[in-house]
Ligand SMILES: Nc1ncnc2c1ncn2[C@@H]1O[C@H](COP(=O)(O)OP(=O)(O)O)[C@@H](O)[C@H]1O
């Protein structure tokens with residue numbers, strides 16, 4: 001493990017729950033408070049990973065099976081971690097990432113029917129010890145999230161994941177809640193069915209608490 005002084009925060013949840021919206025708002029607010037903030041996303045976030053992103057979201061990888069797809073996600077994640085996330089954390093930045101390991105657990109693991117052991121082995125390699133300090137799981141009924149994503153959609157055709165059935169999305173929602181229940185120290189479930197401002201306020205307060213705790217821990221060590 002490297003010496004980390006930054007804080008790593010991930011945003012998770014289904015399509016249209018408000019991840020991008022809340023990341024933007026949190027980044028603005030943290031910057032105004034004087035923090036150095038890096039906003040990034042998966043799949044992608046580094047040149048190597050962005051190259052793989054297109055293969056994943058176009059559905060080209062799906063043709064070769066869910067294992068192949070999961071391995072490509074992991075390859076992209078490892079590049080992203082080593083080239084972007086870890087270096088930023090080492091400079092003390094707050095890193096906000098749109099999707100990370102929990103998306104693999106939920107999308108390829110639960111709804112892709114990959115064995116948990118296979119997924120976890122990939123995550124160990126992909127993250128190489130860089131796990132989020134805090135994960136916001138934005139929770140919203142699948143139907144509502146999909147409706148939002150469609151409204152946002154504009155001219156973009158739905159990607160490979162947006163096209164799937166509502167019950168698949170609902171299964172993912174439950175899988176996220178299961179992760180949150182299993183890892184309560186890292187994960188916070190956020191009711192995403194409320195007004196944007198209210199959600200932003202709750203998230204900012206939780207992040208402030210976490211950054212204060214991490215500063216206090218550094219002063220002790
Ligand atoms: N709390 C909210 N209430 C209503 N609409 C929202 C809320 N948060 C985001 N939206 C809208 O829903 C759509 C999807 O939000 P977005 O942040 O892109 O979701 P995600 O990144 O999780 O897919 C956007 O059009 C956004 O403006």
Ligand SMILES: [Mg+2]
Pocket residue numbers: 019020021098
């Ligand atoms: Mg988004």
